[in-house]
Amino acid sequence: xVVGKKGEASRVDAASIRAMLDQKKQMKxxxxxxxxxxxxxxxxxxxxxxxxxxxxxxxxxxNSLGTLFKKRGKVTRAAMVxxxxxxxxxxxxxxxxxxPFGIDIASMIAWARAxxxxxxxxxxxxxxxxxVGPSPPEGA
Ligand code: SF4
Ligand code: SF4
Numbered sequence: 734x735v736v737g738k739k740g741e742a743s744r745v746d747a748a749s750i751r752a753m754l755d756q757k758k759q760m761k762x763x764x765x766x767x768x769x770x771x772x773x774x775x776x777x778x779x780x781x782x783x784x785x786x787x788x789x790x791x792x793x794x795x796n797s798l799g800t801l802f803k804k805r806g807k808v809t810r811a812a813m814v815x816x817x818x819x820x821x822x823x824x825x826x827x828x829x830x831x832x833p834f835g836i837d838i839a840s841m842i843a844w845a846r847a848x849x850x851x852x853x854x855x856x857x858x859x860x861x862x863x864x865v866g867p868s869p870p871e872g873a
Contacts, residue, residue, distance in 0.1 A: 743810050744810070745807075745809065745813060747806035747807045748806070749851055750801060750806030753848050754801060754805070760798060760841055760844055763838075764795065764841070766834055767791055767795065767834075769791060773830045773832050773836075774790065777790050777829065777830050779823060779824065779825070787823065790824075790830035790842075793819045793820060793824050793838075793842055794841040794845070797819050797820045797842065798841045798842070798848075800816070801816075801848060810852070810854070813849055814854060816845060817849055817856065820842050820846050820849065821846065822856070824839075824842050826843055827839075
């Protein structure tokens with residue numbers, strides 16, 4: 734991400750996202766092979782716990798990496814922040830999700846995370862969970 738000038742922090746570098754997407758053609762194959770059957774939901778403990786369709790493995794992959802492929806990286810920063818909620822907030826990358834068609838969903842979610850990181854969109858557990866930054870050093 735380019736930073737320093739006014740407004741640039743809100744930009745998305747679509748060209749670098751495209752370059753990353755082009756590195757992993759297999760991911761595109763996985764996306765086109767998904768039949769949206771929903772069977773992978775049964776193997777995701779987070780889906781089992783929440784019973785919310787946005788927790789199904791396929792939903793998380795299709796609405797993060799799938800969207801990036803579909804739009805060829807031309808997404809807004811706000812859209813990428815929403816993807817962050819899916820790929821970090823609703824997945825722990827335990828790799829338990831099972832697809833009878835052999836789609837490696839966890840690797841798709843992991844690749845979506847990698848792409849988000851290039852845009853400086855990343856889960857900050859110290860900020861995102863507690864809502865505050867790290868404690869200042871003693872005496873500060
Ligand atoms: S990833 Fe596999 S199991 Fe999940 S919806 Fe797609 S085809 Fe079905
Ligand atoms: S890797 Fe993510 S989507 Fe797959 S089972 Fe684990 S939490 Fe669910």
